[in-house]
Amino acid sequence: MQSGAIPDAGGLSRRGLLTSIAVIAAVPLLDACGSPKEKGAGTTSEGDLSKALPAYAPSDLVKPDIPVVAGANGASTDPAFLAYPANPVRTVTGAVGAGGTYVTMTPLWGAIPPSSGNAYYDAVNKALGATLKLQPADGNTYADLLPPLFAADKLPDWIDVPSWTTTKLNFGEAVRTKFADLTPYLAGDKVKQYPNLAALSTNAWVSGVWNGKLYGLPIYSSNAVIAGAYFYRKDIFDKAGVSADVTSIADLEAIGKALTNAAAGQWAFDDLFGNDAGYICQIFGFPSQGYPWTTDSGGKLQHRYETDGIVEALNWHAKMVKAGYLHPDAVANNSQNAKQRFWSGKVAVCADGTGAWNGDDAKSGAAANPSYNRQAFKLFSAKGDKPTIQLGNGASMYSYLNKKLNDGQIKELLAIANYLAAPYGSAEWLTVNFGTAGTHHTMTAGNPLLTEQGSKEIATTFQFLACPASASTVQSGAVQVVKDAAAWQADLVKHTVKPLFYGMNVSEPAQFASLGQPMMDTITDVKLGRKPISAWTEAVTTWRKQGGDDLRKFYDGIREKFGTGK
Structure with a gap:
C-alpha cells in the first residue's frame, strides 16, 4: 500500500471503509422552534436522480486479465489484473488543462510528503497542463477541519468531502450554496466528452446527487459495492x-x-x-x-x-x-x-x-x-x-468544485478529473499513482514498485480529487489471491438487492x-x-x-x- 492510503480503521480495509458507510445524513438548518427549516434538504426523488446521473459508458481500452462479471441491480465485479500491461495505452489525447492554477484540499492517512521540490507533484502537474496546489490534511482529524472552512466560506477550488463528515456540515443546504452544479456538464450523455468519468458505474454517482442536481465526483468507487465478508x-x-x-x-x-x-x-x-x-x-x-x-x-x-x-x-x-x-x-x-x-x-x-x-x-x-x-x-x-x-453506495467519498469558479475553469477541472480517472493499466494511471519511471518507480515482476524517492514523495493526494473505479491487482506477488477474490465476487454480485x-x-x-x-x-x-x-x-x-x-x-x-x- 502506498504511503497515505486509507488505513485499516477498526477492522475495515480501504474497500471496507468506503463501502460500509452507505447513507449520508446531512443535518438541515433549524428554525427557532427546532424544526427543520426545509424538509428533506438534499433529498432527491428517483425521477430527478435519473435525470441528474451521468450515462454509463464502460471503456474497453484496457482489458483486464479477468473480465468484469455483471450482477444484479447494477452491481458487477471489479476488473482484475494479474500484471500491469507491458505497453500501457493512453486514454487521454491532446491537451488536458489550460494552464490554470487551483488550490485543492484532501484528507491523507499517513505521512504528508513535502510540497516544495516534490518531483512527483511536478511530474503530474506537467502531465495535467495545469497546477494543482495540493493541501493534504490529516485524515484522522479531517472532519474537524471542514466546519470552520464552510462557516467562513474559505473553501479551496477543489475539495474532497468524505460522506461520513457531512453530518457536521449542514451539507444538504451547503452543497448548493458552496459548490458548482455539475449537472449541465455531466448529466446523461454529456459525460461522454470525459470518457474516463463516463466509465464510472451509475451506482458510483448516486450519492453525489443532492437536491436533484449532480455536485460530487466519486472517489474510490467500486463496481462490486459490497460492504464486507x-x-x-x-x-x-x-x-x-x-x-x-x-x-x-x-x-x-x-x-x-x-x-x-x-x-x-x-x-x-x-x-x-x-x-x-x-x-x-x-x-x-x-x-x-x-x-x-x-x-x-x-x-x-x-x-x-x-x-x-x-x-x-x-x-x-x-x-x-x-x-x-x-x-x-x-x-x-x-x-x-x-x-x-x-x-x-x-x-x-x-x-x-x-x-x-x-x-x-x-x-x-x-x-x-x-x-x-x-x-x-x-x-x-x-x-x-x-x-x-x-447494495451499498458505489462510493462514499466525493470531491466538489467551488461555486465561485467560472465556466471555463469548471471545464478545465473536469478535463483534469478525466485524466486522474484513467483506469488501472493505462499510461495515465501509472503517472498519477507512481510518478516517473526510474525516478519514482521501477517495474518488478510485471508490477510497479516505488523507489526510495517515490516512497518519500508519493502519497494518496491527486486520487482524492478524482480516480478510476477500483481494480483487483497483484500485491506482494500474490497472484492467486486476485484469482480467488475475483471468483468470489462473481458469485456474490448475483445476490445484490437495492434497499x-x-x-x-x-x-x-x-x-x-x-x-x-x-x-x-x-x-x-x-x-x-x-x-x-x-x-x-x-x-x-x-x-x-x-x-x-x-x-x-x-x-x-x-x-x-x-x-x-x-
Missing part, C-alpha cells in the same frame, strides 16, 4: 478436515465446535457481528445501518432495530459467546489486534472489509504461518434459503442525531452476553418513544414526496 483460514480448515461449504447458520455453529480448542489457544470465531451490523445483517436478512429502513408485511416502514432478524442475530451471537467459540479478546470487545489474531491462527473465522483480502495481507499472514490461506465464505443465509446482500431510499441522500433533522448511540451500546452488551435480549427489547421501546416513531413519520413524508428509490 466472512473470511476463514482455509489452511486451518483443511488441516482439521472441516468443510468450508457453509449454507446456513447451523453449518457455522458446527465449525465453531470443531475449531475451538481453548486449551490450545485456538478459537473458531472473532466478533462476527460488528456494532453497525454491517456483516451479520447479510446472514440474518435485516437492513444495514447505512440504509436502515424496510417495510413490514403490511407495507409500514420498519427500522432495522425493530426487525425479527436483528433479534435472532443478537441471540445467536450471544449463544456463540456462551458456547466459548469467540476469542476472549473479541468477547472483551477488543478489536485492536483482530488481524493479528487471524494471521496467527488464534481465530479461524472473522468478519472484515473486502479490501482485507489482498497480497499484502497474504504476506503478513505468511510471516506468521507459511501455509496461511485467507478465503471467504460464499454468501449464505441463516436458515439456508436464498441469500441476498444489500429503500437507495442513493437519495436523505437529510435527517438534527433532533434524531443522538438516537443511534444508545442502540449501538446495547448491541455491544447483548451480542457479547453482558445483558439479556430483554435489554434490547427495552432499548427499542425507548428508541421509539424518544424519537424513533417521529423519525419514521419523517421518512413517511420523504416516501410520500420523493418515493423510496427502489
Whole structure:
C-alpha cells in the first residue's frame, strides 16, 4: 500500500471503509422552534436522480486479465489484473488543462510528503497542463477541519468531502450554496466528452446527487459495492478436515465446535457481528445501518432495530459467546489486534472489509504461518434459503468544485478529473499513482514498485480529487489471491438487492442525531452476553418513544414526496 492510503480503521480495509458507510445524513438548518427549516434538504426523488446521473459508458481500452462479471441491480465485479500491461495505452489525447492554477484540499492517512521540490507533484502537474496546489490534511482529524472552512466560506477550488463528515456540515443546504452544479456538464450523455468519468458505474454517482442536481465526483468507487465478508483460514480448515461449504447458520455453529480448542489457544470465531451490523445483517436478512429502513408485511416502514432478524442475530451471537467459540479478546470487545489474531491462527473465522483480502495481507499472514490461506465464505443465509446482500453506495467519498469558479475553469477541472480517472493499466494511471519511471518507480515482476524517492514523495493526494473505479491487482506477488477474490465476487454480485431510499441522500433533522448511540451500546452488551435480549427489547421501546416513531413519520413524508428509490 502506498504511503497515505486509507488505513485499516477498526477492522475495515480501504474497500471496507468506503463501502460500509452507505447513507449520508446531512443535518438541515433549524428554525427557532427546532424544526427543520426545509424538509428533506438534499433529498432527491428517483425521477430527478435519473435525470441528474451521468450515462454509463464502460471503456474497453484496457482489458483486464479477468473480465468484469455483471450482477444484479447494477452491481458487477471489479476488473482484475494479474500484471500491469507491458505497453500501457493512453486514454487521454491532446491537451488536458489550460494552464490554470487551483488550490485543492484532501484528507491523507499517513505521512504528508513535502510540497516544495516534490518531483512527483511536478511530474503530474506537467502531465495535467495545469497546477494543482495540493493541501493534504490529516485524515484522522479531517472532519474537524471542514466546519470552520464552510462557516467562513474559505473553501479551496477543489475539495474532497468524505460522506461520513457531512453530518457536521449542514451539507444538504451547503452543497448548493458552496459548490458548482455539475449537472449541465455531466448529466446523461454529456459525460461522454470525459470518457474516463463516463466509465464510472451509475451506482458510483448516486450519492453525489443532492437536491436533484449532480455536485460530487466519486472517489474510490467500486463496481462490486459490497460492504464486507466472512473470511476463514482455509489452511486451518483443511488441516482439521472441516468443510468450508457453509449454507446456513447451523453449518457455522458446527465449525465453531470443531475449531475451538481453548486449551490450545485456538478459537473458531472473532466478533462476527460488528456494532453497525454491517456483516451479520447479510446472514440474518435485516437492513444495514447505512440504509436502515424496510417495510413490514403490511407495507409500514420498519427500522432495522425493530426487525425479527436483528433479534435472532443478537441471540445467536450471544449463544456463540456462551458456547466459548469467540476469542476472549473479541468477547472483551477488543478489536485492536483482530488481524493479528487471524494471521496467527488464534481465530479461524472473522468478519472484515473486502479490501482485507489482498497480497499484502497474504504476506503478513505468511510471516506468521507459511501455509496461511485467507478465503471467504460464499454468501449464505441463516436458515439456508436464498441469500441476498444489500447494495451499498458505489462510493462514499466525493470531491466538489467551488461555486465561485467560472465556466471555463469548471471545464478545465473536469478535463483534469478525466485524466486522474484513467483506469488501472493505462499510461495515465501509472503517472498519477507512481510518478516517473526510474525516478519514482521501477517495474518488478510485471508490477510497479516505488523507489526510495517515490516512497518519500508519493502519497494518496491527486486520487482524492478524482480516480478510476477500483481494480483487483497483484500485491506482494500474490497472484492467486486476485484469482480467488475475483471468483468470489462473481458469485456474490448475483445476490445484490437495492434497499429503500437507495442513493437519495436523505437529510435527517438534527433532533434524531443522538438516537443511534444508545442502540449501538446495547448491541455491544447483548451480542457479547453482558445483558439479556430483554435489554434490547427495552432499548427499542425507548428508541421509539424518544424519537424513533417521529423519525419514521419523517421518512413517511420523504416516501410520500420523493418515493423510496427502489
